[in-house]
Amino acid sequence: MDPVQPFDDPAMVANYAQSTPRKVPGFADLHRMAVLLLAERAPETATILVVGAGGGLELTAFAGAQAGWRFVGVDPSAAMLDLARRVLGPLQARVALLRGHVDDAPPGPFDGATCLLTLHFLTKDERLRTLREIHRRLRPQAPLIVAHHSHPTGSEPIRWLARSAAFAGEATTNSAQAAAAAASMAERLPILSVEEDEAVLRQAGFSEVALFYAALSFRGWVAAA
Structure with missing residues (x-):
C-alpha cells in the first residue's frame, strides 16, 4: 500500500479535520499530553x-x-500540507x-x-528506518512522542481494530460493519504488537521507552534520544 494515496483523495482531505478527532479516542487530550511530555525536556524556545x-491538527495544538x-x-502529501496551512492560520508564522x-x-x-497516527502505515523495516532518521536529528535526551494503531501482545489486532471502528462510527456502526472495517484495516496496515513497537523504538536508538496512552487499538509512547 502507498501510504500517501488516501491522503491525496480530495474527499478524504476535505473531511480530515472533522473526521479524525471522532476516530481517535481522546484525540485532543493526546495532543495535550504530547505537549506536556515534550515540555519536560524541551526548552521554552524549542x-x-x-x-x-x-x-x-497537532501543529495547531502544539503551537497554540x-x-x-x-x-x-x-x-509526503501536498494536499494535506495545503490543509495544514489553512488549519494553522496565523500560527503558520512559526x-x-x-x-x-x-x-x-x-x-x-x-x-x-x-x-502521530503515521507509523502504522509503515512496514516494520520502514518504521525502523524512519525512527532512526528521527533519532539522528534529535539532541541527546530529546523527547520523541509517537502514537498509532498497535495491539496488546498475544492478542489479535483485528479485534481491537473492530472496537476502534465501532467507536468511530458511534451508534451508526453495527458489529458486522465494524468487523468489515477492521478486516480492511488489518489488510492495509502493517500493525505491530506493543512488544514489537517498543522493541523497534529501542532498536532505533531510543531509551526510556514508556507507554503513556492507550485507547482501544491506539497506543502512544514517549522515549528519549
Whole structure:
C-alpha cells in the first residue's frame, strides 16, 4: 500500500479535520499530553520536528500551547500540507512545512519530535528506518512522542481494530460493519504488537521507552534520544 494515496483523495482531505478527532479516542487530550511530555525536556524556545504533519491538527495544538516553540513539519502529501496551512492560520508564522519524508527534514538538531497516527502505515523495516532518521536529528535526551494503531501482545489486532471502528462510527456502526472495517484495516496496515513497537523504538536508538496512552487499538509512547 502507498501510504500517501488516501491522503491525496480530495474527499478524504476535505473531511480530515472533522473526521479524525471522532476516530481517535481522546484525540485532543493526546495532543495535550504530547505537549506536556515534550515540555519536560524541551526548552521554552524549542524547535520541534513533526513527522507526518499533514492536516496541521497537532501543529495547531502544539503551537497554540507553546508560544516560544517553532516547528518543522514534514509530510509526503501536498494536499494535506495545503490543509495544514489553512488549519494553522496565523500560527503558520512559526511553522516550516516541507513536502517529503523524514529524510527530507533538516539535520537539526531538534529539541523534540513527534510522529502521530503515521507509523502504522509503515512496514516494520520502514518504521525502523524512519525512527532512526528521527533519532539522528534529535539532541541527546530529546523527547520523541509517537502514537498509532498497535495491539496488546498475544492478542489479535483485528479485534481491537473492530472496537476502534465501532467507536468511530458511534451508534451508526453495527458489529458486522465494524468487523468489515477492521478486516480492511488489518489488510492495509502493517500493525505491530506493543512488544514489537517498543522493541523497534529501542532498536532505533531510543531509551526510556514508556507507554503513556492507550485507547482501544491506539497506543502512544514517549522515549528519549
